Amino acid sequence: MGPTAVGKTSVAIELAQRLGTSIVSADSRQCYKEMSVGTAKPTKDELQLVRHYFIDAFPISRILSAADYEALALQYLDEIFAANSNAVVCGGTGLYIKALCEGLDAMPETDTLIANQTEAAYKEHGLEWLQQSIQAEDPEFYKTGEIQNPARMLRALSFIRTSGESIVHYRTAQKKSRPFEIVKVGLEMPREELYSRINKRVDAMMAQGLVAEVEGLLPYRDNKNLQTVGYTELFDYLLGECTLDEAVDKIKQHTRNYAKRQMTWFKKDKEIIWFNADDPDLVNRIVRL
Numbered sequence: 567m568g569p570t571a572v573g574k575t576s577v578a579i580e581l582a583q584r585l586g587t588s589i590v591s592a593d594s595r596q597c598y599k600e601m602s603v604g605t606a607k608p609t610k611d612e613l614q615l616v617r618h619y620f621i622d623a624f625p626i627s628r629i630l631s632a633a634d635y636e637a638l639a640l641q642y643l644d645e646i647f648a649a650n651s652n653a654v655v656c657g658g659t660g661l662y663i664k665a666l667c668e669g670l671d672a673m674p675e676t677d678t679l680i681a682n683q684t685e686a687a688y689k690e691h692g693l694e695w696l697q698q699s700i701q702a703e704d705p706e707f708y709k710t711g712e713i714q715n716p717a718r719m720l721r722a723l724s725f726i727r728t729s730g731e732s733i734v735h736y737r738t739a740q741k742k743s744r745p746f747e748i749v750k751v752g753l754e755m756p757r758e759e760l761y762s763r764i765n766k767r768v769d770a771m772m773a774q775g776l777v778a779e780v781e782g783l784l785p786y787r788d789n790k791n792l793q794t795v796g797y798t799e800l801f802d803y804l805l806g807e808c809t810l811d812e813a814v815d816k817i818k819q820h821t822r823n824y825a826k827r828q829m830t831w832f833k834k835d836k837e838i839i840w841f842n843a844d845d846p847d848l849v850n851r852i853v854r855l
Contacts, residue, residue, distance in 0.1 A: 567832055568590070568753035569825035570658055571763045573843045575608050577753065578656035580849045582616040587650040590642045591620040592657025592666065594635070595794055598626045600783060603776045604796035606767065619646075626783070626791045636665040647746065660831040668751070671743030674729050681724040685790075688720060699723055706732040714827075717793075749855050752832055753843040761822050768796075768818050776800065777810075795820045 582589050591597065595605045599622045608618060619642040624630065639655070639662075644652040655666065656696055664670075688696050696719050701708045707722040725733040755763075759799055780800040783792060787801045796817050801812035832838060839855065 567656075567658060567660070567661055567750065567838070569760060569823060569828040569832075570606070571767050571825065572753045572755060572760060574656050574658065574753055577843070577848060577852075578654050579608075579612055579616050581852055582654045584849060584853055585650070585652040585654065587652045587654060587715050588617040588619065588646050590639055590646070590653060590655045591618055592635075592639070592655050592659055592662045593620075593664055594630070595656075595791065596621055596657075597623045597630065598628075598791055600626045601779075601794070601797075603771050603774050604794070605805050606771070611744040626786060626789055629790055632665040633662045634664045636670060639666045640681045643746065651751060660828065667741075667744070667748050671736045671740075672726075673733070673736040676721070676724045677728040678725050680718070683718055683728065684724045688716065692814055696720065696723070700741070703727070706734050710734065747824075748837075750835065751837040751852055751855070752838040752840045754829070754840055755843045759781065760825060764821050764825060765818050768821060770795065772814060777803075781806065781834065794832075826828055835842065 578589050578693065593605065595601050596607045597620050598605075601607070607621065613621065620635075620638065643653055655663070657663065693716060696716060697708075697713050700719050700723055704722055704726045707726075712718045712722075720782075722733045725731075754760075766768065766843045777800060780797055781804055783797065784801065786792060786805055787797075792798070792801075799808075799816040799820065801808050802808050803815075810814075841851060845851065
């Protein structure tokens with residue numbers, strides 16, 4: 567695991583080859599068939615080197631939750647462990663990794679109508695409205711500090727409007743036992759170097775046809791799965807709300823912001839063993855763990 571653009575894919579492939587096993591993706595967007603360039607999905611050549619699970623698995627119309635991922639990933643691992651003693655999980659979606667390793671708390675379902683109404687209000691009034699609503703209606707969640715994450719705030723607001731209870735009451739922090747040993751490896755590099763790699767990767771995505779990919783998805787721009795860095799900014803460009811250069815600059819900025827949030831999330835997990843992503847002996851070090 568680690569921030570976007572740190573080099574997880576190539577390390578995971580080399581590790582899986584060394585171990586003679588397969589990879590389970592833990593990326594919440596690479597699973598969608600229509601999103602390839604903008605999600606930095608492994609190339610066709612890379613996918614042929616090692617079997618990958620959860621890549622190109624669903625259409626963008628399918629809305630997946632972390633609980634869905636937990637169930638799917640455990641099924642994938644059962645299949646891998648039937649023939650191998652090791653499996654590699656690779657990705658940067660922290661909540662998906664947490665769901666797989668620790669499980670999620672059981673909680674009541676959110677009313678779909680309420681969720682849709684809350685999301686519509688957010689789209690109309692923006693982030694500040696959402697933050698103020700959370701502060702007024704669920705001060706307990708507001709205190710957790712997750713007030714820069716619209717998806718988490720929408721979930722919390724819809725939940726309390728459905729149940730009358732704060733979603734934080736259902737976070738028991740009780741880990742589920744798993745029938746396998748887990749070794750957590752994090753990849754990192756100096757921030758300026760990472761940011762430079764992010765900027766270069768965005769430029770590469772543009773050269774690979776990201777605008778064309780997003781243009782093909784324009785009719786589905788309100789789909790929750792497409793509320794993603796690299797797509798929302800280019801939707802704005804295609805709708806004439808900004809120039810292409812402005813959109814590209816925003817993609818770079820928002821991707822850097824996302825990488826920072828990823829590291830904040832992962833650094834809270836004291837079980838992660840951290841390595842410099844540029845360590846020439848990296849895979850050997852991981853194998854020896």
